[in-house]
Amino acid sequence: MLGPGVVCDHLVVEFLLVSLVLALPSYTSPGGQPQIRAAMTSKDMLYHAQKQVGKWFYDACIPFNAANSFQFQAMTDAIASIGPGFKMPSYHQLRGKILQDIVKEVSEHCDELKLCWKETGCSIMSDGWTDTRSRTLVNFLVYCPKGTMFLKSLDLSDVPKTAEILFNVFDNVVQEVGPANIVQFITDNAANYRAVGDLLFQKYRTFYWSPCTTHCVNLMLQDLNEMHDMKSAIDQCQEVTKFIYNHAYVLSLMRKFTKGVELIRPAQTRFATNVLTVQSVVKQRTPLRQMFASEEWAAYPHAHKRNASLVVDIIFNNLFWESCVKLLKVCVPLVKVLRLADSEDRPSIGYLYEAMDKAKEAIRDNLKEKKKLYMSIWKIIDKRWTGQLHQPLHAVAYYLNPAIRFSPTFKDREVMHGLLDCINVLVEDSTEQDAVHNELDLYDSCFRNMGLPAAVRAKTTMRPDLWWNRYEFDCPNLARFAVKVLSQTCSASGCERNWSVFQHIHNKKRNRLEHKRLNDLVFVRYNMRLKQRELEKSLARKHTSQFDPINLENFDDLEPWIEEEPATIFDDEDLECFNLEVEATEGFVDEGESATAGAGAEYVGEDLPILDDEEEEEDEDEDDEDYE
Structure with a gap:
């Protein structure tokens, strides 16, 4: 023992x-x-x-x-x-020794993963975090289609976060990964990070800085939810959930009428959970009305107090339900985009352009094409899209994705400008640049192998990067360029998921871990499972008849946003129907899903320590030894 x-x-x-x-x-x-x-x-x-x-x-x-x-x-x-x-x-x-040896063994597996960076390119993701000792830590992860690898964490507590200082830090990371392997450097939209991205581009001019898509879409949702009627709906939903969950008798009564289904409660870390809260309340509208009209509620001693009466008035107010429905009509299409960008199972960059178009069209259709209603929404979305999220790399991925390029909904727009810019940046050799330009016409005309019936069918059933690998014979130079672009993610949300590992290791019971050991623990914990995930994916492929591409339909299951599970990838064929049909009497998640989601939603926002009801007799003494 x-x-x-x-x-x-x-x-x-x-x-x-x-x-x-x-x-x-x-x-x-x-x-x-x-x-x-x-x-x-x-x-x-x-x-x-x-x-x-x-x-x-x-x-x-x-x-x-x-x-x-x-x-x-x-x-x-x-x-x-x-x-x-x-x-x-x-x-x-x-x-000590065992941890160091395992770090070496995990590093060897990571070295095998690095070999694919030359072929597919990679995306560096970075994000900052403040731990329980108020140390400022910055995570660096590297994404490629085979998996997201934790590279390292740096303690920047003792330096100002100016663009010049951060540039030196990020430049060292670029040198470690290899500038020739990098397609993009993804951070959030903070001004200092954006300035660092500009400095990196000016120095290398071989890769892009890209803003995190999930961060930008979250800002869109935040802007929309600041509109008067939507803000009112969210505030009233929060009043309902707070009242129910702060009173044991009312909570027990609610569970009786909802048959055990919980209401999703908002989390502090993801703004989209406001939408999920509204969605859950709408789904349980009938049980909630029945509860507050029941004899059990009438028998509650505090039923006539001011806060209870306020909640009852909200539940029986038809204007409240109408504003909730409107919020869902507007926000759920954007939550679908958020889920698309947040997925690590498949490279998502080739679908972002189309996803944003489909989201706007869905909002227009949900608001019955009334310009007075949807144009103000579009302006808010376009402000963030044009000012922050619109990038040449996203435009090129849109063009090189065969499922979209040859669909009736394809729009040329400013794609060609982004295409020329990306070829100039990502293809260094001038001879190869000329070859890529010459092969564009072959791609547009589906020349030879790309026009075979099997290739045409595969456009919507294979991942875009895999499609290019299979049918590259007539366009080898363009294919290498396309694989590099289409193999990337468009979000740095992997960094946020990695913070939960940090919080699990560096909690109030283990808050004296020195940074070197903390970095090694997270490196082993995160990367040790890369191989396991690869095995699980290979087993999943054996039970699947074909690779399923990311699709822009059927994003209605929002449960992974509650329980932090990987977003699923869908296998329908076409890229239409970003619509959300909303009726005043129906919810948006079926009852089984709500039950599962609600069960985990009450404690979203913070990874709690394993022991939260008693203190250990002894604390770890993690800072009394040097860890080499």
């Missing part, structure tokens, strides 16, 4: 599992057939072994889902292969 100094944390369990696997092979896969020796063991002995595992879980306060770790069974096999008397690694071994 581990000594009393062992860190009681789910992450330490994973390091322990991996460290044991380094030396010994795994003999039994989770869920696989037991070996003869194990099968012949008595049930009492097997159960005794399982209880010992359980006792350690309970004593160390390890969450149950740690048993789902990819390394859990491998650790058990490694221990069993040695036999009784195996001495578990100590506290100091786990935080």
